[in-house]
Amino acid sequence: MLREFPETERIFTSVGVSNEGLIGQSSNNAVEFNVTLTSPKVRTRSTDEIGMLMKQKVSSIPGSKVRVNPIGIFGTANQTPIQIIVGGTNFQDVYASAKKLADIAKSTKGAEDVRLSVDEGKPESRIELDRDKVAAFGLTIGEIGNALQIALSGDNSAKFRDANAEYDMRIILDEYDRSQTEKLLRLPFVNGFGQQIELQQFATVVQSSGPTKLQRENRNTAITVFSQALGRPSGNIVADIQKGMEGQTLPDGVFISYLGDQKNMKESFVSLGLALGAAILFVYLIMVALYDSYVYPFVVLFSIPVAFVGALLAMALNMKALGIFPVLGIIMMIGLVAKNAILLVDRANQARKEGFSVLESLLDSGRTRLRPILMTTVAMILGMLPIAISKSSGAEWKTGLSWAIIGGLSSSLLLTLVLVPVIYYIVETFKDKRQLKKNLQRHAQEQVQKVQS
Incomplete structure (x- = not known):
């Protein structure tokens, strides 16, 4: 599909890893295509336009989720120029406000590839502890959390040595036990008195749905709205989004803060404004000495x-x-x-x-x-x-x-x-x-x- 574009010069593919940002992220269900385009002298379309067209074409694959990020000066995928954080104490209020803001962004000219950092509705198993029973059995929340992490996510700290060879040992429950609630409830814990206690004696497992990722901002639940800027400066796009949000009423405790290029430009303009004033002042002082x-x-x-x-x-x-x-x-x-x-x-x-x-x-x-x-x-x-x-x-x-x-x-x-x-x-x-x-x-x-x- 990507080869069909005449502007494509070469493609480098990475499977299971993403180089977005300064530090790459691994993921077993992701693939990254690094597309090098021909020189701007021999093509009529801009990089942003080609990127959006490629996204539309690849998005036609059923079940795929496609993101397009330009390559920055460090050779890694840039973060999106428009980043808006919606935060608060209640996740449902934050998510509803973020969805509302994303809808306004999608209707704003120049805003492309609008998405949220968190998706709602992913099935999950939530373990609810009875803290009184936990204390009565002589256990701590930290001990329980550490044991559950090893059982469900695994631990590689153990080593096996055979002659001159050393092997990592991954300790984890088998896939069948991890997928069965009844098996998980029988997970044993040992308290300080040497007594063996099962998880079901002080906890229950509840099937529910929750966000795909937990994000915090100033100790509050937060969701980031990402967007690319196409054909317009990102500052103008953010200004239009702010105008669109002026008529919206946010729930109590919900706040909005602007990051990305908007924050960087604001901080840079403060420094450059001081530099501009200093330049004019130095010119004046030098001329005072020159003309007396x-x-x-x-x-x-x-x-x-x-x-x-x-x-x-x-x-x-x-x-x-x-x-x-x-x-x-x-x-x-x-x-x-x-x-x-x-x-x-x-x-x-x-x-x-x-x-x-x-x-x-x-x-x-x-x-x-x-x-x-x-x-x-x-x-x-x-x-x-x-x-x-x-x-x-x-x-x-x-x-x-x-x-x-x-x-x-x-x-x-x-x-x-x-x-x-x-x-x-x-x-x-x-x-x-x-x-x-x-x-x-x-x-x-x-x-x-x-x-x-």
Whole structure:
């Protein structure tokens, strides 16, 4: 089936083991297909689209449950980008709420392969202990649990040595005894007095149905809703799911927390936001030392907002989400766009010291600094273009960063040449008027002192 897709290059099959996450998991009823696709340059469909089509085809096999996970940078299957935990004290309330949330996720555009971490209704045998009888017989819950685990799941701690060879001994009840409730109830226990007591004397076995897996979150029963993101950023999908849940009433004690990309992005954006603020602060402090003034650095900083606008516009036009790499590109861009404004302001200050007026200084600055600004900015933009338009494997990680830099530099190139001179003119005019006012006041005071003398 998988070979029928023209994008399939090779397939590696693992039977009885899953490499999902950093640590593989063994399972005797699972098989994993690691499918390597052809280069993005020679195919028109994305990895996510092909994965969903493969899932639909393989799911046609009766009795099969199919999951599709992309391979991460560590070579293992990524966890799903959307993970929402529903927790509470009562399992039935938690399961009902998780089902409701999963239904909303399935109806959300871009959410694919929605599933729960727990399935309800698996048949099980539950052993209910009479704690008073357990205490009366001189047994403990730990001893009973350990003995039942060995009887039902087995224990490999015993060894058999024969000459130079050593063999593991697995101690476990045979399959017939494990499957018969009557046999299990006659399982013997020995208390501290050497008395032999059967399980049926202090416990009963109840046939019921229960969840396939027990999951805990902050000491509460929990169920995780997993979903892949296809065609839309995971943050937008989660936002739509949150809107859908706003009109729903959750039972008392039930809570919802968002993990996956939503949590990672939130934590990363906090750190990157601090880095962004630190970058702007360092640029300002360096310029304060350069100009020996607290005013001119503010003129230079006005070039940064217009660069932000260009970066966001370029990402929107190229349908790139604001993620970690684009934010890193914006941080890199701050120093580059500030350089253009520094060239203008520095030359204008030199012209002012030579005796030119504010307007003449700005015209000279724009005329003499246009070429170096164009050369450095255009060179940087052309250098980033191959990365921005790359279609190679893993290019989606880098294109957002490139477009953020290209958009920021482009808007900075066009708008800084207008905005920075305007702000500089306003600041210098204000300073000249203030200086003129001080001179007039000082002259008036000198005249008053002459009249009084």
